[in-house]
Amino acid sequence: MCGIVGYIGKHKASSILLEGLKRLEYRGYDSAGLAVLQEGRIDLVKKVGRVENLIRESAKHSFPGHVGICHTRWATHGGVTDANAHPHLSSDGKIVLVHNGVIENYTSMKKFLLSKDYSFKSETDTEVLGNLIAYHYAKEAVSDKTNRFFESVRKALLHVEGTYGIAVMCVDQPEQLVAARKGSPLLLGMGDEEFILASDASALVSRTRNVVYLKDNELVQLTPTDFSISTIDQAEVSPVVDKITWSIKDAELNGYAHFMEKEIFEQPASLENAMRGRFSEDGSTAQFGGLNLTAADLRMIDRYVFCSCGTAWHACLVAEHLIERFARLPVEVDYASEFRYRNAPLDRDVLFFVVSQSGETIDTLAALREAKRKGYKVMAICNVVGSTIARESDGGVYQHAGPEIGVASTKAFTSQLMLVAMYALYVARMRDMSFNDGLSYVQGLKQAPDLVRKILEQAPHIKEIASRYSQYSDFLFLGRLSLFPIALEGALKLKEISYIHAEGYPAAEMKHGPIALVNELCPSVFFVPKGEIFNKIVSSMQEIKARKGKIIAIVTEGCELPPDLADDIIRIPDCHEAVLPILGCIPVQLLSYYIAVKRGCDVDKPRNLAKSVTVE
Numbered sequence: 001m002c003g004i005v006g007y008i009g010k011h012k013a014s015s016i017l018l019e020g021l022k023r024l025e026y027r028g029y030d031s032a033g034l035a036v037l038q039e040g041r042i043d044l045v046k047k048v049g050r051v052e053n054l055i056r057e058s059a060k061h062s063f064p065g066h067v068g069i070c071h072t073r074w075a076t077h078g079g080v081t082d083a084n085a086h087p088h089l090s091s092d093g094k095i096v097l098v099h100n101g102v103i104e105n106y107t108s109m110k111k112f113l114l115s116k117d118y119s120f121k122s123e124t125d126t127e128v129l130g131n132l133i134a135y136h137y138a139k140e141a142v143s144d145k146t147n148r149f150f151e152s153v154r155k156a157l158l159h160v161e162g163t164y165g166i167a168v169m170c171v172d173q174p175e176q177l178v179a180a181r182k183g184s185p186l187l188l189g190m191g192d193e194e195f196i197l198a199s200d201a202s203a204l205v206s207r208t209r210n211v212v213y214l215k216d217n218e219l220v221q222l223t224p225t226d227f228s229i230s231t232i233d234q235a236e237v238s239p240v241v242d243k244i245t246w247s248i249k250d251a252e253l254n255g256y257a258h259f260m261e262k263e264i265f266e267q268p269a270s271l272e273n274a275m276r277g278r279f280s281e282d283g284s285t286a287q288f289g290g291l292n293l294t295a296a297d298l299r300m301i302d303r304y305v306f307c308s309c310g311t312a313w314h315a316c317l318v319a320e321h322l323i324e325r326f327a328r329l330p331v332e333v334d335y336a337s338e339f340r341y342r343n344a345p346l347d348r349d350v351l352f353f354v355v356s357q358s359g360e361t362i363d364t365l366a367a368l369r370e371a372k373r374k375g376y377k378v379m380a381i382c383n384v385v386g387s388t389i390a391r392e393s394d395g396g397v398y399q400h401a402g403p404e405i406g407v408a409s410t411k412a413f414t415s416q417l418m419l420v421a422m423y424a425l426y427v428a429r430m431r432d433m434s435f436n437d438g439l440s441y442v443q444g445l446k447q448a449p450d451l452v453r454k455i456l457e458q459a460p461h462i463k464e465i466a467s468r469y470s471q472y473s474d475f476l477f478l479g480r481l482s483l484f485p486i487a488l489e490g491a492l493k494l495k496e497i498s499y500i501h502a503e504g505y506p507a508a509e510m511k512h513g514p515i516a517l518v519n520e521l522c523p524s525v526f527f528v529p530k531g532e533i534f535n536k537i538v539s540s541m542q543e544i545k546a547r548k549g550k551i552i553a554i555v556t557e558g559c560e561l562p563p564d565l566a567d568d569i570i571r572i573p574d575c576h577e578a579v580l581p582i583l584g585c586i587p588v589q590l591l592s593y594y595i596a597v598k599r600g601c602d603v604d605k606p607r608n609l610a611k612s613v614t615v616e
């Protein structure tokens with residue numbers, strides 16, 4: 001949520017900054033801005049709308065400087081206007097900054113600053129912080145410190161309640177860039193005689209793969225040739241340099257029309273990556289290197305709590321189904337934002353899991369911290385290596401799905417489904433699952449990438465169906481057991497990217513409310529897998545048909561539906577039960593994608609959404 005990039009080095013800053021900013025656009029796209037420092041002046045441009053607008057506007061200026069910052073905004077405080085766009089300049093013209101996060105106590109700070117004759121052009125909390133830094137900068141002059149600019153940032157931050165990732169410049173210090181983080185992600189990339197700051201790796205990986213992940217309450221002071229990191233309490237920090245394992249090519253479209261389309265088609269590979277090296281030698285169970293828990297520790301666990309937000313929450317619901325079904329252990333699933341505030345009573349031998357693609361979702365992070373504060377061990381399933389959630393958890397599993405750029409999650413979700421299926425197996429094999437059942441479970445998981453490929457081959461058929469349903473304004477998605485979370489996910493995908501109202505419901509529960517919506521204008525997508533509930537789902541379909549509702553049925557190959565019951569059928573291969581949610585998900589991803597494209601929606605950047613939600 002909001003993306004920031006900073007540059008200091010031997011090259012002209014503006015083009016590097018704008019290239020990086022384009023790659024961060026999925027974090028927010030209400031407005032964008034750029035500031036470059038040059039011989040005692042700050043060149044500043046900001047524009048409402050996409051980064052493209054900013055690039056066009058910037059082309060009118062020369063921006064010769066080698067130090068700069070830029071920002072793409074997801075509005076929190078203040079409407080979407082040029083004035084509210086970042087960077088923000090202090091009213092004395094000394095300090096300019098970009099910010100990701102929320103300054104909670106900005107009202108009292110603003111009052112104080114107004115009394116000191118600082119003035120404001122925007123409604124943002126960020127401008128308040130900029131003026132507070134300027135206030136300290138003016139005060140530092142009196143004490144005549146050599147580190148005046150850096151100290152003014154540090155001192156201002158001591159007063160901040162809330163979250164921030166910031167990059168700050170000072171007009172008097174053309175060879176300096178200062179950045180800090182608390183609660184909002186910030187990386188420092190170390191290039192060839194240059195440093196790049198960014199909210200995430202995609203903005204800097206074209207220039208360097210060597211990065212330092214800044215931690216909360218750390219500040220970094222940069223010159224074109226050197227850097228130092230310290231805490232807000234002035235303790236020196238020895239930087240740990242990590243290597244990004246993917247390349248810029250992984251974050252490009254490579255011939256696809258949208259990132260979402262690309263990421264849907266990458267799923268066979270991302271599923272392989274989730275499994276790689278994670279099965280035992282005898283092929284009867286899964287193994288995880290990063291849990292930091294022994295088999296004996298896990299034997300003590302009586303109950304699980306899974307927390308997350310959005311699509312990842314649906315992965316938790318699948319975890320609940322699979323762990324309860326195969327490992328026979330109770331699982332509770334909570335929205336991270338709810339868990340955090342409802343002070344849930346928890347048993348003693350609970351293991352806590354958080355699931356997050358980005359590893360930065362603030363509510364999920366807060367739930368993790370709350371669980372740890374209560375003394376529980378917290379495991380994380382994350383995609384982004386080095387993310388805050390990955391770092392703060394006691395152990396966990398990386399998804400290795402590669403960068404996911406489309407705002408609507410696809411490959412990261414199915415990779416989470418794969419990992420929770422593997423975890424259910426792992427725990428089940430410690431308990432009652434036999435060796436042979438373990439073997440066939442593993443075989444079932446290993447087939448998943450090929451089965452997904454088979455469904456992807458039906459993309460033209462699904463596209464044709466989508467073209468006939470793109471004008472409807474309401475949809476129901478109905479599924480049972482492990483496909484109920486996929487019904488929720490199908491509905492979420494459709495509303496996220498096509499703005500069609502859609503509801504996911506347990507198929508049988510549909511008659512207790514949503515059936516009131518059904519008529520010839522409200523189609524239903526039914527998940528109809530082979531198995532003991534097949535006939536029950538067929539009955540639910542009959543109830544919809546009797547009320548003239550159109551039906552798209554996602555049916556296991558070989559299962560015959562009564563004639564004329566479904567208007568359209570998408571077949572999924574027969575598979576192991578643990579793989580079913582993964583396979584069920586692919587048709588609804590494609591359906592949503594093609595419907596949104598047909599409606600002319602901006603699939604990768606749906607309105608009002610952002611990929612990484614770092615505000616509460």
Ligand code: G6P
Pocket residue numbers: 308309310311312355356357358359360361364407408409609610611612613
């Ligand atoms: C946002 C995104 C969703 C995502 C959710 C949780 O709302 O738009 O696609 O599922 O955040 O994100 P996380 O990174 O924690 O999985």
